Amino acid sequence: MNDIIFKGTCTALITPFTEDGIDYDALSRQIEYQIENGIEALVVLGTTGETPTITHDEYDRIAKFAYDKIAGRAKYILGTGSNCTKTAIEKSIFAQKVGADGLLVVTPYYNKCTQNGLIKYYNDVCDAVNIPVLCYNVPARTGVNILPQTMARIAEHKNIGGVKEACGNMEQICETARLIRGKTALYSGDDNLNLAMLSIGSMGLISVASNVAPKQVGDVARLYYAGKNKEAQILQEKLLPLIDACFIEVNPIPVKKAMSLIGYGSSIVRAPLTELEPEHTKIMVKALKDLGFSVKE
Numbered sequence: 001m002n003d004i005i006f007k008g009t010c011t012a013l014i015t016p017f018t019e020d021g022i023d024y025d026a027l028s029r030q031i032e033y034q035i036e037n038g039i040e041a042l043v044v045l046g047t048t049g050e051t052p053t054i055t056h057d058e059y060d061r062i063a064k065f066a067y068d069k070i071a072g073r074a075k076y077i078l079g080t081g082s083n084c085t086k087t088a089i090e091k092s093i094f095a096q097k098v099g100a101d102g103l104l105v106v107t108p109y110y111n112k113c114t115q116n117g118l119i120k121y122y123n124d125v126c127d128a129v130n131i132p133v134l135c136y137n138v139p140a141r142t143g144v145n146i147l148p149q150t151m152a153r154i155a156e157h158k159n160i161g162g163v164k165e166a167c168g169n170m171e172q173i174c175e176t177a178r179l180i181r182g183k184t185a186l187y188s189g190d191d192n193l194n195l196a197m198l199s200i201g202s203m204g205l206i207s208v209a210s211n212v213a214p215k216q217v218g219d220v221a222r223l224y225y226a227g228k229n230k231e232a233q234i235l236q237e238k239l240l241p242l243i244d245a246c247f248i249e250v251n252p253i254p255v256k257k258a259m260s261l262i263g264y265g266s267s268i269v270r271a272p273l274t275e276l277e278p279e280h281t282k283i284m285v286k287a288l289k290d291l292g293f294s295v296k297e
Helices: 024-036 056-070 085-098 115-128 148-154 170-180 191-199 214-225 229-246 253-261 278-290
Strands: 008-012 041-044 075-079 102-106 133-137 160-165 186-188 204-207
Touching: 008 214, 024 056, 041 056, 056 075, 056 085, 075 085, 085 102, 085 115, 102 115, 115 133, 115 148, 133 148, 148 160, 148 170, 160 170, 170 186, 170 191, 186 191, 191 204, 191 214, 191 229, 204 214, 214 229, 229 253, 229 278, 253 278
Parallel strands: 008 041, 008 204, 041 075, 075 102, 102 133, 133 160, 160 186, 186 204
Antiparallel strands: none
């Protein structure tokens, strides 16, 4: 089996903004919050981190800042995907130089390459680096779907460390799991399906909701791996209202509001995104309070 980056739970970190830049104090506190609560890995500058609106200079500075802050206490995964293969390769080489333990590489978006194009895209990125690469399949956002047979071929590259699967189709995910088993790792990329994917052999979770509730989301995986399936089920179901609230509008609008409500930075998102609507904020506040969070309203 190819080298894997982590087992357990990884948070797809938001990027906290000020009105005119990056809130590095909030980013530092968010990283500490994650590590203190037992998160095994962190994705920095993935799509939840609003990378399409991050400048090149901001990207470089955030990547270096996060590496220094994490300091080896959790696995450090940097988002390097692009709809331009050349750009994805350049970012991936930079990430390796910065010290990332692995890369999260989303499928090219909008260009809508073929399945053969996906194979070449991932092979080209993997050929350029010597650290594990996680494919990220999220067709609802990109318009491109890594089919199971395609993922099986991509997994043949020695540098493929797994796939973050967020296609939302459990039939497809089960087939992907079957075809890549023993070759590379499967990770849940959909918080609603975390427990279901653990049950078919997922190596772990790459979560949005764990920005807010790192211990609770992480405990779902820990309980499952410990054979405490009923306890894992109860906790997953307890988390569902928060998970639903985190996707009541397009990610990361709701989770940024949630983080601001519990004291980790502002809810600012960059245009064309807009902040969470008031009626949805009420739903988020209730979900947080029901889980025992103190909320700054």
